Amino acid sequence: MKSRISFFNAAVSRNYLRRFWPLWIIYFVLLLLMLPGTVSTWIQNSAPYMLFDTADLPVYRSGIATVYLSFFTGIAAAMAMFHYLYQTRSCGMMNTLPIRRETMFGTAFLTGLVPLLAADVLAAGITALLYLPGGQVTALALGKWLLMAVFTNLAFYGFAVLCAVLTGSLLVLPAVYVVLNLTAFVAENCARDILCYVVYGMALRGAYLSFLSPPVGMLNSLNVSNVTALTQEGVYEPIRGAYTLSGLGALAAYAAAGLALSAAALLLYRRRQMETATDVVAIPVLKPVFKYCLSVGTALVLTNLIYAWFFGGGLMSRIVYLPGSAGGSLAGRANALLVLALLLIGALVGYFAAEMLIQKTVRVFRGKWKGLFAVWAVLAALLLLCEFDVTGYETRVPEPGEVRSVHLNMARDELTEPESVEAVLRFHRELIDRRGECEGQMTGYTAILEYELLDGGTLRRSYAIPVIPDGESAEGTLLRQLEELINMPEVILSRASLTTPVTEENVFSASVYYNYVDANGNWQGSSYMLSRAEAVELYEQGILPDARAGRIAYNWITPDSAYYDRTTNCEINLELRLPSEDPENLNRYATRAPWDSLYITVSTDSENTLRWLRGHTDFEIHTQRELEELADRFAFG
Amino acid sequence: MMIEVKNLVKSFDGFRALDGLSLTVPKGAVYGLVGPNGAGKSTLIRHLAGIYRQDSGEVMVDGEPVFENPAVKRRIAYIPDDIFYYTQASIHDMMNLARSLYPDFDAERSRKLGELFRLDERRPIRKLSKGMQKQAAFWIALSQRPELVVLDEPVDGLDPVMRRQVWSVLLADVEENGTTVLVSSHNLRELEDVCDHVGIMNHGRMLIERGLSELQENLVKIQLAYPDGGMLPEGLEILHRSATGRLQQLILRGKAEELSAKLAATQPLFMDLVPLTLEEIFIYELGGAGHEVADIVL
Numbered sequence: 056m057k058s059r060i061s062f063f064n065a066a067v068s069r070n071y072l073r074r075f076w077p078l079w080i081i082y083f084v085l086l087l088l089m090l091p092g093t094v095s096t097w098i099q100n101s102a103p104y105m106l107f108d109t110a111d112l113p114v115y116r117s118g119i120a121t122v123y124l125s126f127f128t129g130i131a132a133a134m135a136m137f138h139y140l141y142q143t144r145s146c147g148m149m150n151t152l153p154i155r156r157e158t159m160f161g162t163a164f165l166t167g168l169v170p171l172l173a174a175d176v177l178a179a180g181i182t183a184l185l186y187l188p189g190g191q192v193t194a195l196a197l198g199k200w201l202l203m204a205v206f207t208n209l210a211f212y213g214f215a216v217l218c219a220v221l222t223g224s225l226l227v228l229p230a231v232y233v234v235l236n237l238t239a240f241v242a243e244n245c246a247r248d249i250l251c252y253v254v255y256g257m258a259l260r261g262a263y264l265s266f267l268s269p270p271v272g273m274l275n276s277l278n279v280s281n282v283t284a285l286t287q288e289g290v291y292e293p294i295r296g297a298y299t300l301s302g303l304g305a306l307a308a309y310a311a312a313g314l315a316l317s318a319a320a321l322l323l324y325r326r327r328q329m330e331t332a333t334d335v336v337a338i339p340v341l342k343p344v345f346k347y348c349l350s351v352g353t354a355l356v357l358t359n360l361i362y363a364w365f366f367g368g369g370l371m372s373r374i375v376y377l378p379g380s381a382g383g384s385l386a387g388r389a390n391a392l393l394v395l396a397l398l399l400i401g402a403l404v405g406y407f408a409a410e411m412l413i414q415k416t417v418r419v420f421r422g423k424w425k426g427l428f429a430v431w432a433v434l435a436a437l438l439l440l441c442e443f444d445v446t447g448y449e450t451r452v453p454e455p456g457e458v459r460s461v462h463l464n465m466a467r468d469e470l471t472e473p474e475s476v477e478a479v480l481r482f483h484r485e486l487i488d489r490r491g492e493c494e495g496q497m498t499g500y501t502a503i504l505e506y507e508l509l510d511g512g513t514l515r516r517s518y519a520i521p522v523i524p525d526g527e528s529a530e531g532t533l534l535r536q537l538e539e540l541i542n543m544p545e546v547i548l549s550r551a552s553l554t555t556p557v558t559e560e561n562v563f564s565a566s567v568y569y570n571y572v573d574a575n576g577n578w579q580g581s582s583y584m585l586s587r588a589e590a591v592e593l594y595e596q597g598i599l600p601d602a603r604a605g606r607i608a609y610n611w612i613t614p615d616s617a618y619y620d621r622t623t624n625c626e627i628n629l630e631l632r633l634p635s636e637d638p639e640n641l642n643r644y645a646t647r648a649p650w651d652s653l654y655i656t657v658s659t660d661s662e663n664t665l666r667w668l669r670g671h672t673d674f675e676i677h678t679q680r681e682l683e684e685l686a687d688r689f690a691f692g
Numbered sequence: 693m694m695i696e697v698k699n700l701v702k703s704f705d706g707f708r709a710l711d712g713l714s715l716t717v718p719k720g721a722v723y724g725l726v727g728p729n730g731a732g733k734s735t736l737i738r739h740l741a742g743i744y745r746q747d748s749g750e751v752m753v754d755g756e757p758v759f760e761n762p763a764v765k766r767r768i769a770y771i772p773d774d775i776f777y778y779t780q781a782s783i784h785d786m787m788n789l790a791r792s793l794y795p796d797f798d799a800e801r802s803r804k805l806g807e808l809f810r811l812d813e814r815r816p817i818r819k820l821s822k823g824m825q826k827q828a829a830f831w832i833a834l835s836q837r838p839e840l841v842v843l844d845e846p847v848d849g850l851d852p853v854m855r856r857q858v859w860s861v862l863l864a865d866v867e868e869n870g871t872t873v874l875v876s877s878h879n880l881r882e883l884e885d886v887c888d889h890v891g892i893m894n895h896g897r898m899l900i901e902r903g904l905s906e907l908q909e910n911l912v913k914i915q916l917a918y919p920d921g922g923m924l925p926e927g928l929e930i931l932h933r934s935a936t937g938r939l940q941q942l943i944l945r946g947k948a949e950e951l952s953a954k955l956a957a958t959q960p961l962f963m964d965l966v967p968l969t970l971e972e973i974f975i976y977e978l979g980g981a982g983h984e985v986a987d988i989v990l
Contacts, residue, residue, distance in 0.1 A: 066792030070789055073785075074778060144774050145776050147743045147772060147776065148772075150741075151742055151743060151765065153763075153765035153794065329743050329744060330738075
């Protein structure tokens, strides 16, 4: 008769604890260093200069750091608890014990997890005992720290346990864990980079799949910031204990996913064939999945890596140092052929590496090519689709009648005036006609054109406009066309516009920065602080009329532009915040309140602004060239 | 405990290690499992120990499946050829684990067995010799008072005195408690001394399974010499034949009395019936299954 199913066996658990206790002790010591240790150091270092008296900030930061710690302890604990699965002898011994698999799994799972959670609680408890009575930390911050530690443990340990069940090799387990933790992030970025290498104008929005890579998703979600306020004395100070932590909900979701993956691991464990000990892939049906995924994954990563090695750019250049020159790459068919060759080589390497791992031999080349040919065919077909622009992506330019608005990355708002839209469309068509000038550019000015279409769709393209070497004329170049585009009146008006109403109450700070050459010929800078009333007046009487006329806030990007002759030495900074409706609230101008800012340079034709400045300030207004010449006169007598 | 295995099939990556194997071990039997390398003995034993899940077929002990059945596994002790122990564990540690998991663990018996084996309980097992590790395995296993003992090459590494003592304890258990023992070994001479049942496996199947005496009765080794012109009678099932001068040595399938009478009728000059050893039975039975022993000339 079968016994009742239990999920825990105390004898086996005790045995594990007796053998692997250093793991949890090390984890606990690291937690002590991370939490009470950090808080203590922070208090000691900050005490003389402390503006406010809680150490919640390091507590939150320590909580975010548990993402890194749990990432490693999760896999370490799983390796320890499920170690017996990876040796034929130990696997045999453990499975002869009169314990059901559910019990064996539950015991290993809980024995690995509970001490981790206990260490979390203990570290938070010790910190509470040391610093709560004195008010150096708040209970809320400690509670949130504990939640972060617990959630990250649940997430990473759960994921590690699933990995532990998927493989039959202790050496492969950490590799599988790291790879699976980062697969979505790396694969998506590599695929995006490769698309950008071969598709002209390719522009993709932010990453969609990063959340499937837990460490990346967690770190992207978690954010801590302190809340500041304008006090009654008019001083801008952080509020005591007023920190905000965002991302705890996302962390809870990862923890839930970790538990769900643990449940999946249990189901797999119950069906596991114990003879798979020492196999790289312990679940037979996953062997082809592993093989094809490794093949495609290696193709993507290797292509990205080698491409970046020679030409710079891409994800790999951001992760590791690569000597690739950032000057450019191949263009046209040669570029596509290079990418195709790299993809095929990468697929071959990954495919046979997977075969070698699965079969545990290097003699895998005979009779195993059919699957590789399939991978090659798919990769080649996808690349050819891109190269021959089967979808018409590269040449698509919307008709003026299709466009509701267009957004340029150098403008703040969408452009809707027909003349502006038509100008952007003309530039877009020019970019397609003169494709050869832009292809292969890894650097330069990036022009991102984003159309909102009348049918509700969007069309987004990105082009690298080549820079013009010093001394060469910009006349007729794409860069000059771009410069003209970004200095159209509507674009200028969008750059000078603010979404927050410019009222005295909303003005948080305002100043005019100007530079000058002093009596010794040195460049100096100074700020003229504007009162709230002055700021509103300058904006309404100077900046806004000039912006409407397209005579301010020019953006010069060509080397022979009129920058030196038309730009003055004045820059206007304006910061607006929406205060709380309650005037007694100290937190009226909290940093997280909606805010807006403006930073513009004043030009020689900014008539209204210049008139206001000359009427209200006493510093001298010059063009940049005049200042350069003045400085030169001092320098060369 | 009675073992019944029916049509057991187990494949590893397409290789059929067990191919419809059936086996029956009566309660209280000492069953010797023999077969050439790769016959599937260890695979069968791992099914009996509850390690492997069969692809198809049944593995029953006392009418219940072994796999995922703690109630049955509590009554089974398994000693593999290659013993596993935790790296830092001493005999004491492993004994404690067994005490917690096997309700029939007998502390008094453990103490008495300790006197027999005379091992340092506190010493890490990894620091013991291979033979001592095997002794430790027997010590722990027999302390559980198992009703079924499954042994894979059990006495490898034990000195002759310790072998005799281990077998003596095991056979006493069989005698007194009706313990069933299934033992796989290539040491056929030893098996012959202790087994009452024998199963010969080949290519994942059970080739022959009988009581040892029955098996010995069914094969006959005869030495005989004929005068010139003398001939063997028709209808003999000859498994092996060799000759030195006039003296012939035959391994024949059949009952000794019948064969003796039949051959005597041909009036040989000399005839002698010699008892077959298990090793000879093994060799000649397998010879019939395509495992002829080649006369290798180097």
